[in-house]
Amino acid sequence: MNPVLESPSPVRTDEIRRPLVQAQGVRKSYGPIQVLKGIDLQVDAGQVMCLLGPSGSGKSTFLRCINHLERIDGGRINFDGELIGYAQRNGKLHEMKPREVARQRRGIGMVFQRFNLFPHLTALENIIAAPIGIRKVPKAQAVAQAHALLEQVGLGDKAGLHPAKLSGGQQQRVAIARALAMEPKLMLFDEPTSALDPELVGDVLDVMQKLAASGMTMIVVTHEIGFARNVADEVVFMDAGIVVESGAPAKVLGNPSHERTRAFLENVI
Amino acid sequence: MNPVLESPSPVRTDEIRRPLVQAQGVRKSYGPIQVLKGIDLQVDAGQVMCLLGPSGSGKSTFLRCINHLERIDGGRINFDGELIGYAQRNGKLHEMKPREVARQRRGIGMVFQRFNLFPHLTALENIIAAPIGIRKVPKAQAVAQAHALLEQVGLGDKAGLHPAKLSGGQQQRVAIARALAMEPKLMLFDEPTSALDPELVGDVLDVMQKLAASGMTMIVVTHEIGFARNVADEVVFMDAGIVVESGAPAKVLGNPSHERTRAFLENVI
Amino acid sequence: TDEPVAAGTPAPEHSVEVDSAAAAALPAKYKDAGAINVAADMPNPPMEMLDKNNNPTGLDYDLSQAMGGKLGVKFNFQQQAFDTAIPSLQAGKHDIIFAGMNDTAERQKVLNFVDYFHAGFKILVNASNPEGIGSIIDLCGKPVAVQKATVQVEYLVSFAQKCSDAGKPPIELVQLPTELDAQTAVRSGKAVADVVDASVAAYAAATAGDGKLFELVKDPEFPNGYNPVYTGIGLLKENQDLTEALHLALQSLIEDGTYTRLMEKYDLADFAVTEAGVNNGGK
Amino acid sequence: MAGNSTALRQPAPAQPEAGEPGAHDIVAVPLRHPGRWVLASLILLVLLGVATSLWRNPNIDHPTIAKYLFSDRIVAGAVLTVALTILTMVLSTILGIVLALMRLSANPVLNSVAWLYVWIFRGTPLLVQIVFWGYLGLLYKQLSLGVPFTEFTVFTVDTNALIPAFVAGVIALTTNQAAYTAEIVRAGMLSVDQGQKEACYSLGMTPLFTLFKVELPQAMRVIIPPMGNETISMLKDTALLSLIAVAELYTVAARISSQNLHQVELLIVVSIWYLALTSILSVPQYYLERHYGRGSRTLGPTPIGRAVALANRVRRSK
Amino acid sequence: MAGNSTALRQPAPAQPEAGEPGAHDIVAVPLRHPGRWVLASLILLVLLGVATSLWRNPNIDHPTIAKYLFSDRIVAGAVLTVALTILTMVLSTILGIVLALMRLSANPVLNSVAWLYVWIFRGTPLLVQIVFWGYLGLLYKQLSLGVPFTEFTVFTVDTNALIPAFVAGVIALTTNQAAYTAEIVRAGMLSVDQGQKEACYSLGMTPLFTLFKVELPQAMRVIIPPMGNETISMLKDTALLSLIAVAELYTVAARISSQNLHQVELLIVVSIWYLALTSILSVPQYYLERHYGRGSRTLGPTPIGRAVALANRVRRSK
Ligand SMILES: Nc1ncnc2c1ncn2[C@@H]1O[C@H](COP(=O)(O)OP(=O)(O)OP(=O)(O)O)[C@@H](O)[C@H]1O
Ligand SMILES: Nc1ncnc2c1ncn2[C@@H]1O[C@H](COP(=O)(O)OP(=O)(O)OP(=O)(O)O)[C@@H](O)[C@H]1O
């Protein structure tokens, strides 16, 4: 069972203030275009970080670097004490085998803007696929856990439906449940509400808020300033591949020190 | 040339207050579920009507009935003095030939929530396909018109790109240009901004606002209350297949007479 | 009847004594194996056919079994598409081809033949001979079906001169993959006649549609058919010893009368050879 | 024809009890397609005409057809045909998927090898490949496993003993079909959205698990119809094995007819069998298509449902 | 093999001038796939071995191959093969598209007729169909156009005069191929998003215009690879026309070889021709795929580009 949304997770109680993600000087280029120009960030266990920034500033790219969907060109990303995607042996970096990378990614859940549910599987099957196939959870247990998760995201009655029969908000909540079913230590959200109709946004933000309250470590790319204000421990504003400013939400959102941040916030709110 | 966004169109100057769309008792069911339960609405030439309502209230269905993408089960829809989809002969309704329906639809542009651009064609080709193929506009003229339209929606430099290379907001603006290229008398917008990132919404709303100012008759399903307040001549609130209330934006949005409307507005704003 | 099979007679090899000279000539390889592998494309009536129990029968089969008796080894009659019979010898799958194969100069570049049959070909036409074909000259300017890559093809091509001498255009050859296709072409009117080995022609005239479909053109000038050629057992050139052994065995069968009995059994006595020869064809 | 009668009505529109009772109900005269009905009637007439005239044709001997349709040899041939088809399709699909993945892989070596394979095996005629495998013994009297270009060999075996005709046939058909299957699978895989793979990886799935659980099932929708084509072709391509003396359905029929000279009748027997086998095959294809089409678009009625609907419609129009 | 050498490096990472100069640059030792390289080397060795041993095989007579490769008869056969392939593929594609549309149409009559067509023509062997068209004269001595089941006829013509072998061959191949093509096109059409059609209709496009301007071009991406398969098959299926005495490439070669008994050599000649023709065909296929793949995913490099990249990589690793 995984009562993630209900009670504080072991993370918060046992290991508070332990850095879970550390990024140092992360750089990434696509051909000639440098998208990340040296990002330094740290997220402690149990913390929620919100990433803000204009389109093209590299937020998604950074998130995808954390779980090695993109390879970085320079810098280091540590997750839970391990270098992501590489093993250090004799002072040399060695690429990891796909199997090893997969093991690392299991600790990191990700929710995409476009949901990316598996269209050929029902909501329930979407959730149990990875636990059964990868974590080797017994089927009965995986199903029970999936039902519990669906209940928690408010979709107890939709287990048997295919994604095409669900609204965007419902699909996104299934996607969250799917990621949680792997019992990750970190959740990455890439604009999880921006493809939703405004009325449905609330449902997804609710689920995320509960998740944060339960002690889950989260990095959230979002334009929902209200959410950032209420939930984030730290807000980071990125532009053109660098971190412009970061700090407590009240500070960054209420009284930004950079002109660029101020201009951006005026636009979004 | 089609300087739609720049100067008032002939519609407003010549035929002000002429009813362009008339819906009387429009009913529509999918199997046992009745989605539209008798809708009566009228849109005059040059007017902008905004449709609001919760998910599943039948807004999209109504829009799709207007251009006969759905067949209605009862009632009548008149557009520009003609019954849509049927011909009345000897007191009997006769289904129209696809060719005739196509002719009627040419007067009605539609912009979808999911853009539905043609992925295999460039922005320019998306726009000129119908004018050249259907309206038999000479190619050079159609291209010139398309460039003018792209300029007007702020995409003068994107003519040669395929949709996959455009952002959502850019795609939606191409979709608007594509519909305008057929020089329709009426534009239908079905939540044109709800699939967009918040930052990109503004671009599309700007284009729509200019279009309204130019005198285009428009029916817009939207959750953008600000837009409805500024641009609409009439706001209609639908719920569960009926029109709950309608009237001037200030009235419906500022001081709704129905409890249901009030509850909805609180949620959305 | 639909299965016009000369019902499998009791295997004739039991009535045949081993011929010591022939057996002595047989290379040790085959003696040790106790068998010779025969490639035959069945059915190819009347030379090789299948009986009701799907066992091989026909002249070639009976003859092979009799030769087996003379040589003291078994002849394993095995199915092999005619087109690939020679590659099959080269590939070592089979030792000899016993499939009504004509002995030609071209084939002698690769094969030796032990000749056991001498016949020409005949003209097969639709019943009651609607085109009034009397001899080959009547075929000039008309479509004629032949199985591809047969001796008939060359012969009919070389007939062009005689056609033009007679003031007629040459024969239009319709080459088809199998003899049956040629017969079908005649029935459908795509061709006026099928020119085919005399034995096959006789069989088709007697069998097809209970003998009502075709008739043989009787050309009194050529009672044994046109351009008689030898038919022989084919085997690779380098296999001289086996050639000799087969030659002796066949000669022994001719001498003790078994050969004549078998030829009569299949109504093929007209085409018998008087003595076993090697590579008589193409001379 | 019923379709031209003015009495033909659309199915009853919205139930009157729902909503306003219907003064304004849309009871439109449906658009007529007289051309379509004329065409359809014509086609049916022609088909009927061809069928009856085929049946009555004096050149066709019905007792012969009846006699051979279920004769032991034909049935045995059909069984062999089915067995060969199933065996080769299963093996070639596995090989084809591997080749498709190699072609899609980023590894240039795997990619080139797969490309070469497809090029050679699609590029040369199946017949030649069958002859090659069937007469491998012609080229190599013995097959030896050893280090190429050296004298060292692990073992040596007589080619003809190692590869009997049936095995040679299966190898030839399998390796050939795999090249075609690889192309079909590749096209199918290309039709799967890239986001699916990323979602899998982000869940910690391994590439292989991703392939079998997510990518292939989604590619199936695009893969199945052409694979149905290929299977049906294979059913008949087995006939080419007659060259190396494998006696499947067609070869058996050809042998029978070359003795009894009833070529046309035996072709009809063979056609009936192939038609029956094809029909049987198309049932799983239909339901597989529906199965993998789940979730991608609303499913129409099954053919049975459709037939019932048509019958109802025609009945109502009387 | 170069691939196993530790000197093999990834392409140079981010240029040092961009961003912080790189104390922390990721210069990882790339993951080795020794298995892949071993496999690839093995495959190449085997291929090389087979090729050389084929070439050196004493059973193969090279002068014969050289003599016939460009002989007039073979070239004429190849030309006929290509002509037949092009003609039948064009005609059958048109017919196949019509059939696919009929199968997808809501009209039950059209739907059923198309279904029946596909059933019959996919279900019976091409060989039988060729015999049927080739020997139509066997069944019907004369074809007449008239009202079925009455004595009224418009005209009557001798079947064999109307349908010479070449025409019969084209008809047989076309009608058969159309059934397969119909299935492929249908699958392709099903892969096009429903929203595309609605967008077209909302622009006032007619169904036919929608089909040709929007639906088919998008279906193409899924249609092309299996149609490539079909075209390549057709190239070789023309060989079946030898049944009705059409002398295309394979038939010509078979005739030559049955005379000179150089079967293996002529099969090699034929294979070389087919391989060449297939290669030529795959060039337009490749570029068509890229063309219709525009806008749906980022295009990789062309094979030429890839070859250059591989060459560079290998060079760098030395
Ligand atoms: N695969 C790619 N190839 C080339 N350029 C890319 C690729 N992916 C992203 N980019 C470019 O990298 C830059 C950063 O992209 P990214 O998606 O990280 O931005 P973002 O901050 O998430 O923006 P948005 O809010 O629009 O999602 C953009 O300019 C984008 O065009
Ligand atoms: N093709 C269909 N078949 C069956 N039911 C349908 C179909 N299309 C729409 N519906 C149902 O009709 C109702 C109205 O749908 P519609 O899309 O018009 O709502 P809407 O007001 O546009 O809602 P939203 O804001 O979510 O787009 C919904 O309950 C929907 O489930």
Ligand SMILES: [Mg+2]
């Ligand atoms: Mg992003």
Ligand SMILES: [Mg+2]
């Ligand atoms: Mg809607």
